[in-house]
Amino acid sequence: MLSRYFCLPLLALVLFGTSGFAVGANAAESHGAVAAEQHEGVPLKPAILFQVGKFAVTNSMLVTWIVAAGIIVAAQAATRNIQPIPKGAQNFWEWLVESLYNFLEAIIGSDLVRKTFWFFATIFIFILFVNWFGLIPGVGTIGWGHDVNGHFEVTRPILRGGNADLNMTTAMAMVFFALWLVWAVQANGVGGVLMHIFGPKGESKGIMRIALIGIFFIVGLLEVVSILFRPISLSFRLYGNVYAGETILESMSTMVPALSWLIPIPFYFMELLVGLVQALVFMLLTAVFTLLIAQHEPGHEGAHH
Amino acid sequence: MVGSIHIGLAALGAAIGVGLIGMGASSAVGRNPGAATPILVQAILAIAFAEAIVFYALYLAPK
Numbered sequence: 001m002l003s004r005y006f007c008l009p010l011l012a013l014v015l016f017g018t019s020g021f022a023v024g025a026n027a028a029e030s031h032g033a034v035a036a037e038q039h040e041g042v043p044l045k046p047a048i049l050f051q052v053g054k055f056a057v058t059n060s061m062l063v064t065w066i067v068a069a070g071i072i073v074a075a076q077a078a079t080r081n082i083q084p085i086p087k088g089a090q091n092f093w094e095w096l097v098e099s100l101y102n103f104l105e106a107i108i109g110s111d112l113v114r115k116t117f118w119f120f121a122t123i124f125i126f127i128l129f130v131n132w133f134g135l136i137p138g139v140g141t142i143g144w145g146h147d148v149n150g151h152f153e154v155t156r157p158i159l160r161g162g163n164a165d166l167n168m169t170t171a172m173a174m175v176f177f178a179l180w181l182v183w184a185v186q187a188n189g190v191g192g193v194l195m196h197i198f199g200p201k202g203e204s205k206g207i208m209r210i211a212l213i214g215i216f217f218i219v220g221l222l223e224v225v226s227i228l229f230r231p232i233s234l235s236f237r238l239y240g241n242v243y244a245g246e247t248i249l250e251s252m253s254t255m256v257p258a259l260s261w262l263i264p265i266p267f268y269f270m271e272l273l274v275g276l277v278q279a280l281v282f283m284l285l286t287a288v289f290t291l292l293i294a295q296h297e298p299g300h301e302g303a304h305h
Numbered sequence: 306m307v308g309s310i311h312i313g314l315a316a317l318g319a320a321i322g323v324g325l326i327g328m329g330a331s332s333a334v335g336r337n338p339g340a341a342t343p344i345l346v347q348a349i350l351a352i353a354f355a356e357a358i359v360f361y362a363l364y365l366a367p368k
Contacts, residue, residue, distance in 0.1 A: 107346055233357050240360035281353045284346060 042140065042246045046165045047156040059157055060165035063139070067130045067162060097121060107284070108291040116290060119179060123172060124283040127163065131242060131275030134161025135268060140246065163242040163278075166235060173231035176286045180293065187294035196293060197223050230289060234282065241278045245271045308366035315362030322355035 046058035078089035086094050100121050105113045133139065143157035162168050184193045198220030200212045249271065252264040330348035334341050 103342075106342060233361075236360045236364065237353060237357050240363060277349070281349055284349055285353060288346075288350060 042164070042243065042250050044243070046160050046167075047143075049156070049158065058165070059143070059160040060162050060168060063133060063159050064130060064162040064168060066159075067133050068126065071125060071129060096125070100124060104283075104287060108287050112291060112294055116179075116183060116287075119176070120283050120287050123176070123286065124279050127172075127238070127282055128276060128279040130162040130168075131279060132272065134164065134242065134246065135249075135271055135275070140250075161242055161246055163238050164246050166239045169235035169238040170231070172238075172282075173235040176234070176289075177231045180286075180290055183290055184293040193293065197227075234285060238278055238282055241274055245274055311366045312359070312362045315359050319356050319359045322358075323352050326351045326355060 046060040048056045048058050049062065050057055074089065075093055078093050083090060101113065101117055104117060104120055108116070139159040139161060140157045141154060142159070143154045145152055145154035145156065147153070184196075188196060198217050200209060200216040202212075204212055245267075248267055249264050252267050253260045255263060326348055330344050333344050337344075
């Protein structure tokens, strides 16, 4: 029953993501020649497949669209005819959504999870399936290319792991940052948020408290820097992990040509794990950031201070 | 050359950090198996912060 809720935000996320792509792809256009020269390893940027006006469609965009459409169709099909005793696909989605809900509820509390669950579940499920989709053989190896030193080299693959593109991860981190600000203001008000960041903490009284105000103001300035750095570190962490994984798989399969079918196999299992852990980390970090700012006055379960 | 040393040192530090966090988390779960989920959350967060150093080094290293 809950799984219907994340179709809409997923769509919105993909739209946000693609608007991020459009900007990034335009910026990447001028560097297209650089990517074509690079034969060794996976290029840092996605390749442009075709252009609609000024809007460039890249191969990693295509992957995010395919995965989002797949999730939406699968969730809709599974919940079209809801049974009181779930089985099959409906059971799978209910298990996934309910386990996520209970897991998040234990971390950020029942009030906050009711309000923010749609975002965290969407981001987890989407990142997980995009990461795993990128591991399917053929992604990154089928496409247009040309002959290099007597053997064929794919320079413009038709598909590329969606999170192996900084535009997508940055778009997700920015969407979270905007939502974080909205949730923070909704929970504590503008003054409450400023007080949370700059205000003195702890149980001091009298002259000590006045002396501490200045110190906590400077601490607040540091806090602002750390908050502004969060979207950067969120997006680079996910991109770096997925991109590094693709590079490892590529270099392992080209290292010993005779054993190219055997050597990457252990790394595929590692990448399955990394894909899950990174989806979990992105969700957990965003959830904890939200908890830290949306927490009410100190004293209310002050576990995170 | 400079970039390689830069990334190598960051990777070394992050690996030590992740190892220490994993050690702490597993011994904590060993002492108190009931608290496995909160410990997992803390450990994953700490590991994420530690390993982020490598990515900063990767992107900031002089090429």
